[in-house]
Amino acid sequence: MTNPVPTETRPVQVFLPHRAGLPRLVPYFSNLWKRRHFAVELSRASMRSAHTNTFFGQFWLVIGPALNAGVYFLLVSVIRGGNAGPDFFMHLLAGLFAFNFIQAVMSNGATSVTKGGNLVLNTAFPLLLLPFSALRTAFFRFVPSLIILLGFFIYFDYFGAQSQACDAVTGVCEELNTIHFTPIMFMAIPALLLIFIFAAGLSALMASVQIYFRDTTQLLPYATRIWLYLSPVLYYADQMKPWMLKLEILNPLYPLLGIWSETLVEGTIPPLTWWLGSAAWAFGSLFIGVFFFMSREREFAVRI
Amino acid sequence: MIDEETGATIPVAPDRPISDEIAISVQELDITYRTTFEKKPTLKQAIVRLGRGKRSVKTVEALKNVSFEVNRGSVLGIVGHNGAGKSTLMRAIAGIVPPTNGRIEVVGRTSTLLSLGVGFNRALTGRENVILGGLAAGLTKDELEDRYERIAEFAGLGDFIDMPMNTYSSGMGARLAFSVAVHLDPDILLIDEALSTGDAVFKEKATERMQELVDNSSTMLLISHALRTIINMSTECIWLDHGKLMMRGNPEEVVDAYTEFVHVKKTSATMNDM
Structure with missing residues (x-):
């Protein structure tokens, strides 16, 4: 027994x-920062x-993610037909992986409290x-899927260059493969950061909702599946029907996954409005999620 | 002191002057919260209820205008019926449930030993639960490393310490919880009905350790339905009834008033467990 601390x-x-x-x-946020090791250790332990x-x-x-991507590729490219080029494949893969990350954050976050x-x-x-x-855990589970992406990038960049479609009459050749390493890819890092911030807000929001409705985790898969179909993951944004495109202003994943896929896969710089939209959704989500959680937090200990 | 009935040792109140310094000051404390009747509220039920126009939320006035002070080094026993607000009071002092009105000042580090124990994630090992519990309570990694061996040794779980906690018996979980709580070197120890757990050997050890803490002038708050424990261990006692502070004073007198109030004779059964 150590001696009592002096007064x-x-x-x-x-x-x-x-x-x-x-x-x-x-004091709340300084405590949060001081005890960050707890969040890290909890994530490691789980x-x-x-x-x-x-x-x-x-x-x-x-x-796991590779199989998942394979299923959707089979569905949208082979069974339905249509987009089958490497660029679409990579768009699908990148979008699905990012979406899976958000989905995992929501379901892990929901049960965290x-x-x-x-x-x-x-x-x-x-x-x-x-x-x-829970966010940290989901992120570390997402990192390996980036390795798959990298693998395909290397493959397409190295082998894909030869595939050309030449017009028989004019003799003009068009390169089918647009997947190459470009410096623009580095802009996918801020895009991913915005997705991460967006997910952080969702995690806190879902955790508070789960306290009041314990069946949230059972209902989530249905909601997320619809969300996936409404987001430009299984198709390109410009393939959307006009009425859907109008509604996309309400879909946070439209700009967020848009900047992710464009910078990473298509190698083009998305318009500034997409960046601003993404940032607004990301920080809006964080703000609303965190403050909703904190405003309800005093009830958690008597409700769980 | 030896209990005549069970032969177990009961820690006794410290035989020394109690400091004038105030360790805990509770001022006009109200705690009201809203909770639900349902064990597990679901959206499905909420929708069904909406159709019937019922509400499932009830407001609980757990504590009403409670004020008292605890001097450093004293042992405060808390008695009262189930739902009198004893545990809510402990949670408020620990900072888990914020006051609705009023003010609580606590000098020093508190360590809680509320009835439910330490193992919050039963899929994790005892070791992981100890570390996580300590980190959440605000200890640094270094501080925990210093204490970990002592905690594990005192709990005496052997190899079980590195097994998932869902392999533990309830007594083993309680031993670990007790060990963690008393090894965090708290200035104030909050104990809620935790003395009745564990086997005889561990009880003996726990009692010794409690005595040590009491003698080292840690302040202690003790909830127990075993009134004999309250009388023996406390230097002072309060009685809560439906969230109101009914009486404060000498443990023997408060327990007498309480037992008279609830019309129970002071039989050995009620004294050991009520």
């Missing part, structure tokens, strides 16, 4: 009613317990760490 060094904690339903922000760190666990993280059980009941800490930890 001067004992921290004085004062608990007061929340102002306008929110805890005091400065990945360990899911055997993500074993060889076959890692292997599955690569194979309800699964916190005794810890939430017995320990005073900023609960926002829980959905953020």
Whole structure:
């Protein structure tokens, strides 16, 4: 037993009613930062317990998304026919992987607080760490799928260059493969960052919704599947019907996945409006998610 | 002190002057929260209820205008019926549930040992749960590394410490929880009905450790339905009834008033478990 700490060094904690339903922000966020290691350790531990760190666990993280992409490729390119070039294939792959990441963040985030059980009941800490930890886990599970993308990039860049379609009459040849490494690809990094920020907000939002409606996780797969079909993943944005295109102003994934796919796959710089739209959705989601979570947080310990 | 009935050792109140310094100050504390009747609220039920025009939310006034102070080094026993607000009071002092009105000041680090224990994620090992619980409570990694061996040794779980917690018996979980709580070197230890867990050997060890903490002038708040424990361990006692502070004073007197109020005779059964 260590001797009791001298009085001067004992921290004085004062608990007061929340102002306008929110805890005091400065201490809240400073606590959040101080205890960030908890979120990291929790994410690590849950990945360990899911055997993500074993060889076959890692292997599955690569194979799973690849199979998933294969299924959709079969559906939209082979069965339905139409887009089948390498550029569409890469658009599909990149879009699906990013979408899967968002989907995983939503479902992991949703259960993050309800699964916190005794810890939430017995320990005073900023609960926002829980959905953020889920975000970290989902991100580390997403990273291996980037390796698949890289593999295909190398393949198409190296072998794809020879495939040309030459007009028999004019003799003009057109290169079928547009997949090449370009410096523009680096702009996919800020695009991914915006997707990450957007997902962080969703994670916190879903975690709070799950407290009130425990069947959220059961309903989510249906909602996300519709969201996938409404987003330019399985097709290009310019293939959308005009009425759908009008509605896309309401779809955060339209600009977010748009800038991701354009910079990464098509090697073109998306218009500024897409960037601004993406940033607005990303930070809007983070702001709404975090503040909704914090405004409800005081109820969590009595509701779970 | 030895319990005549069970032969178990019961820790006793510290035999020393209690400091004038205030460790916990609760001022005009109200806690009201809204919760649901349903065990697991779902959207499906919400929609069904909407059709019938029912609401499932109820407002609970857990604490009403409660004020008291606890001096450093004292052991405060809390008695009251189920749902009197005892656990809510502990949670408020631990900072888990914020006040609706009023103010709570706590000097020093608190460590909670509320009845539900430490293992929050039963898929993770005991070790992982200890580390995560400590990090969440605000300890640094270094501080935890220092304490980890002591915690594991005291809990005495052997190889189980590296097994997922869903392989533990309930007693083992409680032992680990107790071990964590007392090894965080708290200035204030909050104990909610945790003494009745664990086997005889562990109980003995736990008692010793509690005595040590009490003697080292840690402040302690103790909820127990075992009134004998309250009388023996506390230097002071409060009685809560439906969220109101009914009485505060000498443990023996408060327990007497409480038992009289609920019309139970002080039999050995009620004294050990009520």
